[in-house]
Amino acid sequence: MSKSVDIRVDYLVVGAGVSGLSFANAIRQEAEDAGKAKPSVLILEADTEPGGYCKTIKQEGFVWDYSGHFFHFRNPEIEAWLRKRMPGQDVRTVEKHTSIRYGGLDIDFPFQKNIHQLEKSEFIDCLHSLYFRDDAGDATSFKQMLYQRFGRGIAERFLIPYNEKLYACDLDSLDSDAMGRFFPHADVKDIIGNMKQADNASYNATFTYPQGGAIEFIRALLRDLPESVIEYSEKLVSVDLEERVATTSNRRIGYQHLVSSAPFDKLCGMVQVPHDASVFSANKVLVFNLGFDRKGAKDVHWVYFPARSLPFYRIGFYDNIMDTDRMSLYVEIGAKSGQEFDVEAELAGVLAGLRREGYVTDHELVSWHSVAMDPAYVHITKASMEEHARLMKHFDAHGLHPVGRYGGWTYCSIEDNIVETRALASRLAGT
Numbered sequence: 001m002s003k004s005v006d007i008r009v010d011y012l013v014v015g016a017g018v019s020g021l022s023f024a025n026a027i028r029q030e031a032e033d034a035g036k037a038k039p040s041v042l043i044l045e046a047d048t049e050p051g052g053y054c055k056t057i058k059q060e061g062f063v064w065d066y067s068g069h070f071f072h073f074r075n076p077e078i079e080a081w082l083r084k085r086m087p088g089q090d091v092r093t094v095e096k097h098t099s100i101r102y103g104g105l106d107i108d109f110p111f112q113k114n115i116h117q118l119e120k121s122e123f124i125d126c127l128h129s130l131y132f133r134d135d136a137g138d139a140t141s142f143k144q145m146l147y148q149r150f151g152r153g154i155a156e157r158f159l160i161p162y163n164e165k166l167y168a169c170d171l172d173s174l175d176s177d178a179m180g181r182f183f184p185h186a187d188v189k190d191i192i193g194n195m196k197q198a199d200n201a202s203y204n205a206t207f208t209y210p211q212g213g214a215i216e217f218i219r220a221l222l223r224d225l226p227e228s229v230i231e232y233s234e235k236l237v238s239v240d241l242e243e244r245v246a247t248t249s250n251r252r253i254g255y256q257h258l259v260s261s262a263p264f265d266k267l268c269g270m271v272q273v274p275h276d277a278s279v280f281s282a283n284k285v286l287v288f289n290l291g292f293d294r295k296g297a298k299d300v301h302w303v304y305f306p307a308r309s310l311p312f313y314r315i316g317f318y319d320n321i322m323d324t325d326r327m328s329l330y331v332e333i334g335a336k337s338g339q340e341f342d343v344e345a346e347l348a349g350v351l352a353g354l355r356r357e358g359y360v361t362d363h364e365l366v367s368w369h370s371v372a373m374d375p376a377y378v379h380i381t382k383a384s385m386e387e388h389a390r391l392m393k394h395f396d397a398h399g400l401h402p403v404g405r406y407g408g409w410t411y412c413s414i415e416d417n418i419v420e421t422r423a424l425a426s427r428l429a430g431t
């Protein structure tokens with residue numbers, strides 16, 4: 001053992017969220033499959049418990065996540081792997097019911113495919129501006145893409161105000177593909193076709209949800225890992241890339257590979273690599289979990305709100321997933337990263353908004369909780385993608401592998417986190 005470090009490991013992993021835990025499972029599995037001795041793996045988690053953004057709060061009979069984590073699996077093998085590690089859990093696959101509250105109407109999601117449900121004059125305006133939209137040339141921003149593909153009527157009624165509330169930034173600053181596969185694309189043929197025969201299928205037409213909340217996926221990922229692999233309340237503080245030594249809040253650790261799910265901008269600071277920090281911005285999401293004394297709206301899971309007069313951009317109904325008898329909502333408010341909130345004042349605004357829209361009538365709020373997710377949705381711009389790609393090459397050459405939603409500075413799901421970290425484990429095991 002070198003004098004300058006307290007321990008050495010093959011793989012030092014930062015974060016016991018989905019990405020870190022998935023990588024630890026996968027790298028151990030690689031060794032087992034190859035009939036080799038298991039590599040030494042240590043996961044550092046700054047928090048006192050595992051889960052990252054996939055934590056669950058259980059309070060007065062309500063089960064809430066850090067914002068509604070509805071899980072959409074495209075890869076049946078991954079879903080089966082997780083389900084197998086959740087014995088006794090009621091894991092439901094639910095057909096998603098999503099609507100948009102617009103001008104007092106409930107329009108099916110996505111808005112662009114359901115303009116025929118609008119009032120006649122609004123429908124005509126959307127259809128007219130869709131037909132006569134200017135779609136010449138390649139869109140240079142997310143906002144321009146919205147105008148080019150859908151025309152002014154659809155863009156200005158829903159897509160722009162909704163996404164401005166969510167991202168809390170100028171949509172002209174975002175890359176035209178900032179939402180990747182999570183953006184429900186539709187061309188004129190789809191839009192007109194949908195008027196006679198509804199086909200609102202999207203990436204998340206059905207979702208999977210365990211009775212015990214998102215944390216059950218984390219428990220599944222913890223199942224095959226020895227407890228000693230994770231060190232809680234230990235934070236990565238700095239990294240010496242050349243020496244491959246990490247300094248934590250407690251000690252110095254030598255590693256062969258460092259796999260980090262910490263936010264990329266913070267990681268760059270810890271590595272002290274020259275970089276353009278100004279390109280890495282994100283929004284923050286303030287989440288209210290609200291438990292009421294009795295049932296509210298039925299047959300709905302998600303409602304989107306483009307109205308700028310309402311503080312929230314989306315609400316979700318936990319009680320309609322698990323068929324429980326008290327309304328259990330999560331409410332999401334988008335803001336700039338770092339913005340401070342007066343939580344009590346925001347709660348009052350949320351409840352007033354829910355009353356105005358008729359979701360809360362004479363219901364009594366019996367339990368609530370709030371959590372701020374910062375970063376939540378990163379701002380994917382040309383500059384952020386270029387700087388991220390440049391630094392990734394440099395880091396990779398030094399055994400540093402940023403992973404996950406925030407290591408990748410991207411928009412992705414937990415399934416994507418699992419796919420990505422399995423692929424990394426396979427690559428590193430082969431080196």
Ligand SMILES: Cc1cc2nc3c(=O)[nH]c(=O)nc-3n(C[C@H](O)[C@H](O)[C@H](O)COP(=O)(O)OP(=O)(O)OC[C@H]3O[C@@H](n4cnc5c(N)ncnc54)[C@H](O)[C@@H]3O)c2cc1C
Pocket residue numbers: 014015016017018019020044045046047050051052053054067068069070071072234235236237261262263285373375376377403404405406407412413414415417
């Ligand atoms: C509002 C919102 C809604 C979402 N909804 C869904 C959904 O419905 N379905 C879905 O599939 N996905 C959803 N996601 C995405 C999902 O949350 C992420 O893909 C996933 O949780 C990312 O996991 P991760 O392990 O990469 O990162 P994280 O969950 O952020 O975990 C990172 C971990 O690293 C730790 N850490 C950070 N820095 C350090 C350090 N210096 N030292 C030690 N530890 C450190 C943190 O404490 C944390 O535990 C949503 C995300 C948001 C923001």
